[in-house]
Amino acid sequence: MIDLHCHILPELDDGARSLQDSVAMARQAADDGIEKVCATPHIRHDHDVHIPEIAARVAALQATLDRESVPVRILPGGELAETAARHLTPEELHRVSLGGTLGWVLLEPAPGPLGDGLHAVVDHLGALGARAIVAHPERHAGADLEHRLLTFVEQGCLIQWTAEFVRAASDEDLVLRYARDGLVHLLASDAHSSLAGRPVRLAGAFERLRSSCTPDWIDWMANIAPRAIVAGEPVTPP
Ligand SMILES: [Fe+2]
Known part of the structure; x- marks a missing residue:
């Protein structure tokens, strides 16, 4: 597996506190079967940064x-804020893309519900040659969440949910229905430290999706799509 969203670089943003913390996070990843981690400050x-x-x-x-x-x-990367995306040069955008390949950029919505501004940023990135992965929509859920997600997919985006949120989802949680409906494309840890908060783990979250998704779909989310993303290749959900 590949973790596409992780604040593993030490003493940089609000992620790993120290080099020792970064190493502990990487050990967590390895123990979970994660072979590659995108550093996304x-x-x-x-x-x-x-x-x-x-x-x-x-x-x-x-x-x-x-x-x-x-x-x-x-692997190199970044978590590009909606509010910062327009200020980057094409060269900078290339450097913060996942895997450093310009293909895919991890886009952090501004605080609050997903809104029109994010759709406009997706278009802006597209004009510069990058496609967007919308990060953790569960933290930006307005009454129109489903409509927003469908519109992002029409714009060519992929949707990344937080693994720990999915792992802990109750049977009634909407995310499981979204997974059945094909609106969950990627899971990532968004871990910030080995000492607190979410761990660098994905396997339990994919396990949680087994009741909602076929094995082929889970393999696409866990392996096929992330590999293509870090290689900068086009990805279209099946
Ligand atoms: Fe993050």
Whole structure:
């Protein structure tokens, strides 16, 4: 599996507190069967992340993981805020895309319900050659959530839900119906630390979807789509 959303780089945004914390997060990932983790620091006005430094920070963490025999590969990326997306140069956009391939950008909605502004940003990114993955819609659920999700899909977006939210979903939770209806494309940890909050784990969330989705669909979400995304390839949900 590949975790497409993880704040694993140390001492950068509100993610891993230290290099030791980053290594512990990578060990969590490995224990869960995750082979690759996209480092997705916040690209947002309230976090001082210098985009040109991301690649070197990824390489430095990888060197530590290799030295400590943690079998996880770190890929470059970013979590691009809706409010910051228009300020990036094409070069910067390329650097924060998942896997550094320009194909796919992880897009963080502004606080509050998903709105028209995010659809406009998706179009803006599309004009620059990138397709968008809408991050954690469960945190941006207005009364029109389903209509918004369908419109994002029509725009060519993929929808990423938080793995821990899905793992803990009750039988009545709408996310399971959305999964049946094909509006759950990707699960990611959005983990920030090994010391608190959500773990770097995906397997339990995919297990939770077994009652709603066919094995082929789960394999697409867990393996086929994420591999294509980090390779910058087109992805269309079946
Ligand atoms: Fe995040």
